[in-house]
Amino acid sequence: MAKAGLCSIAGCGKPVKGRGWCSAHIAKWRKYGDPLASVRRPTQYGPCAMPGCSKQGASSRSMLCGAHYKRRWRYGDPNKGAEFRAASGEPLAWLIAHVAHVGEDCLKWPFADRGNGYGCLNNEAGEFVGAHREMCRKAHGEPPSADHAALHSCGMGHEGCVNPQHLRWGTVTENAADRYEHGTMKLGEDVHNAKLTEDDVKAIRAAVGKSQNELAREFGVNQATIWKILHRLAWRWLK
Known part of the structure; x- marks a missing residue:
């Protein structure tokens, strides 16, 4: 039986931090869901397993270099990717051509995204910006302030929607309220x-x-x- 003030894990003996455990066992519980979890072995790195790729730094778990791993994560196939790359200026030209888009359905961004579903591109000034924000600016004018966000009435910004009829400028508070209403705000354990x-x-x-x-x-x-x-x-x- 653990002494008062000491970690309740058998054989530990360190001071209690919370939940009856020491800080080390709490850290394991938070990271692995089990205070008794063994520390994972360091990831080993080696050459990429893709034919013709000479890059090093491939994880022993995926056997892929960073570039091929990202392609597999984004497209489902480490060999894909090059055919999805847009020519210089093509994303901006596409966006300008769709500023007057009419339709109730979402208009999905067909080019690169930030990895979270929100599209991105370089605007005329060479700035790397969000596609939905640039579409809102071209369709509805400049934002009232730099703190205003481009809000989606459809709640599908994370799916790449850039339909100008779904976009409007809103405050940070209004954006949070929209995310809560659409169920896209992470709450509680999801954080x-x-x-x-x-x-x-x-x-x-x-x-x-x-x-x-x-x-x-x-x-x-x-x-x-x-x-x-x-x-x-x-x-x-x-x-």
């Missing part, structure tokens, strides 16, 4: 660095007789986070 689960938050709100500092130590967060959860300033969407 990559989330420390708590939905069950944790429900347990915190249901806790009786424990101080905020006690809850903070138990769940491995600070007292301010507990206060925000209890006052529904954080995780407010969770009933």
Whole structure:
């Protein structure tokens, strides 16, 4: 049985950080979902397995160099990619030709994206910009301020929609409200660095007789986070 104030993992003996575990076991739990997970072996690198490719730095897991790995991730085939590259100026010319586009359906960007579905291109000034933002600028004029975002009424910006009729300028707050309404905003456990689960938050709100500092130590967060959860300033969407 672990002594009070020490990690509850058998044979550890380090000071408790939260959840009854030390900081090392909490880190393993957050990264691998198991406080007892073994540290993964370092990735080994070698030559790319694609015929004719002499690049080094291929992961032992994928056996592909960075360029072929990206092609497989984006197109599903490490040999694809070159045929998808647009000629210089072609994306901008396509965008200008579709500024007056009429139609209710989404107009999908057919060229490169940022890896998150949002298209990108170089504008007339040589600036690397988002395709939806450039389309909004050409169709509806300059944004009221540099902080304004190009909002999608369809909620399909992450699918590459650049239909000018679906775009409008909006504030950061309006953009967040749109993302929440369309279900494209990451919340709770979906956030990559989330420390708590939905069950944790429900347990915190249901806790009786424990101080905020006690809850903070138990769940491995600070007292301010507990206060925000209890006052529904954080995780407010969770009933």
